[in-house]
Amino acid sequence: MDMIVTPTPRLQGTIGALSSKNYTTRYLLVAALAEGTSTIHFPAHSEDSDAMRRCIQDLGATLVEDDQKAVITGFGSHPSDVKELNVGNAGAVLRFLMGIAALCPDVTFVNTYPDSLGKRPHDDLITALGQIGVEVEHENGRLPITIRGGQAKGGSIKVSGAVSSQYLSSLLFLTPMLKEDSEITVIDDLKSKVVIGQTLEVLEQAGIVIHASEDYMHFRIPGNQVYQAKTYTVQGDYPGSAAILAAASVTESDVTVERLPVKSKQGERAVVDVLQMMEVPLTHENDIVHIRGNGKLKAVEFDGDAATDAVLAMVAAAVFAEGTSRFYNVENLRYKECDRITDYLNELRKAGARVEEKQAEIIVHGRPEGVEGGVEINAHYDHRVIMALTIVGLRSKAPLRIKDAHHVAKSYPHFFDHMKTLGAKLEWV
Numbered sequence: 001m002d003m004i005v006t007p008t009p010r011l012q013g014t015i016g017a018l019s020s021k022n023y024t025t026r027y028l029l030v031a032a033l034a035e036g037t038s039t040i041h042f043p044a045h046s047e048d049s050d051a052m053r054r055c056i057q058d059l060g061a062t063l064v065e066d067d068q069k070a071v072i073t074g075f076g077s078h079p080s081d082v083k084e085l086n087v088g089n090a091g092a093v094l095r096f097l098m099g100i101a102a103l104c105p106d107v108t109f110v111n112t113y114p115d116s117l118g119k120r121p122h123d124d125l126i127t128a129l130g131q132i133g134v135e136v137e138h139e140n141g142r143l144p145i146t147i148r149g150g151q152a153k154g155g156s157i158k159v160s161g162a163v164s165s166q167y168l169s170s171l172l173f174l175t176p177m178l179k180e181d182s183e184i185t186v187i188d189d190l191k192s193k194v195v196i197g198q199t200l201e202v203l204e205q206a207g208i209v210i211h212a213s214e215d216y217m218h219f220r221i222p223g224n225q226v227y228q229a230k231t232y233t234v235q236g237d238y239p240g241s242a243a244i245l246a247a248a249s250v251t252e253s254d255v256t257v258e259r260l261p262v263k264s265k266q267g268e269r270a271v272v273d274v275l276q277m278m279e280v281p282l283t284h285e286n287d288i289v290h291i292r293g294n295g296k297l298k299a300v301e302f303d304g305d306a307a308t309d310a311v312l313a314m315v316a317a318a319v320f321a322e323g324t325s326r327f328y329n330v331e332n333l334r335y336k337e338c339d340r341i342t343d344y345l346n347e348l349r350k351a352g353a354r355v356e357e358k359q360a361e362i363i364v365h366g367r368p369e370g371v372e373g374g375v376e377i378n379a380h381y382d383h384r385v386i387m388a389l390t391i392v393g394l395r396s397k398a399p400l401r402i403k404d405a406h407h408v409a410k411s412y413p414h415f416f417d418h419m420k421t422l423g424a425k426l427e428w429v
């Protein structure tokens with residue numbers, strides 16, 4: 001389905017932030033790995049979190065859910081002998097479960113999104129798993145992937161973090177359950193380093209001990225550990241909310257987003273600071289962000305790796321800023337649902353934005369006067385491209401038609417409902 005975004009000069013209202021995708025996938029996983037029954041309050045509901053729900057059940061967890069909570073009885077370190085898992089288009093879910101599949105005799109991850117997740121690389125994780133005796137069959141590092149585990153004992157692992165932090169997270173979830181102690185050294189670089197903080201926070205909550213160096217490049221993991229059944233509460237999601245906050249910043253607005261903790265390990269929390277640097281009038285108190293936008297923004301320079309999933313929304317805001325903005329250290333955006341540099345900038349250019357790319361950088365020459373719009377946007381199966389182009393459509397001169405905008409449901413199925421609540425003129429066709 002396509003979405004027509006009609007220029008909307010004013011947004012007003014209050015919404016509750018969606019629940020965090022990254023915390024939900026992690027809590028579902030550690031609950032499944034526990035022996036006993038865990039409760040997760042306010043888990044996210046989206047295609048990605050549903051993919052984790054589906055797969056942990058296939059692996060033997062039981063899940064009972066109502067409006068407010070998910071109650072999960074785990075399979076501990078003994079997953080069912082499942083033959084096939086379908087993670088949909090969820091990169092983190094795939095990578096985390098590739099690690100856990102090392103406990104299964106023979107499981108194949110199928111390729112249901114050949115033009116999105118099907119193109120993303122997993123070589124660095126495959127290499128790392130090989131070092132602890134896990135046999136992996138794959139198509140040039142891509143899906144479909146078959147993992148023949150059962151033999152993994154732990155030991156010394158070197159993993160590259162140059163493409164994604166998810167490979168390291170995957171090993172951090174797996175290694176505590178192995179018979180022997182493990183040592184993980186991150187080689188090359190570690191992108192999205194802040195996300196590792198969320199992994200370690202959740203592991204600690206689940207009773208797992210990991211000795212991490214301060215720079216997260218070296219880890220000692222005692223083996224034979226048991227995940228404990230616990231009660232968790234999921235906080236609001238900054239990456240998804242970044243799109244709402246950016247939309248409020250490019251319009252005349254009076255918008256409040258609740259449930260965004262002032263203190264959070266989510267790197268995308270930085271969107272609040274970046275919008276403040278752009279001189280957007282906002283306050284952030286008691287976990288509530290309140291924007292009284294006047295449509296005026298100043299250009300900004302930002303190390304995007306600190307807030308990887310909010311960069312596209314910030315770039316969309318910068319499209320209307322006075323001056324030239326620069327988002328650097330963002331090469332790994334190229335390895336997400338689409339190439340979030342080349343593909344995204346092509347769509348922005350179609351809409352009339354003035355943007356340039358380097359291998360690891362997005363440069364935006366702001367157009368405070370607005371952009372032309374009046375074109376069809378290819379969503380490239382990417383929820384964050386869809387949200388970002390919606391922001392741009394609000395301040396285009398003519399409507400934008402975003403093709404296949406239903407893919408927004410990967411992380412934020414209620415995004416368009418929330419935008420309509422705030423007054424955005426949107427129509428599904």
Ligand SMILES: O=C(O)C1=C[C@@H](OP(=O)(O)O)[C@@H](O)[C@H](O)C1
Binds near residue numbers: 025092165166191192
């Ligand atoms: O660990 C996670 O849950 C995630 C890590 C990040 O990926 P990279 O480490 O590949 O940047 C992020 O973009 C993704 O949405 C979720």
Ligand SMILES: C=C(OP(=O)(O)O)C(=O)O
Binds near residue numbers: 092
């Ligand atoms: C990149 C993302 O997710 P994943 O890597 O889990 O597919 C995202 O949510 O923007």
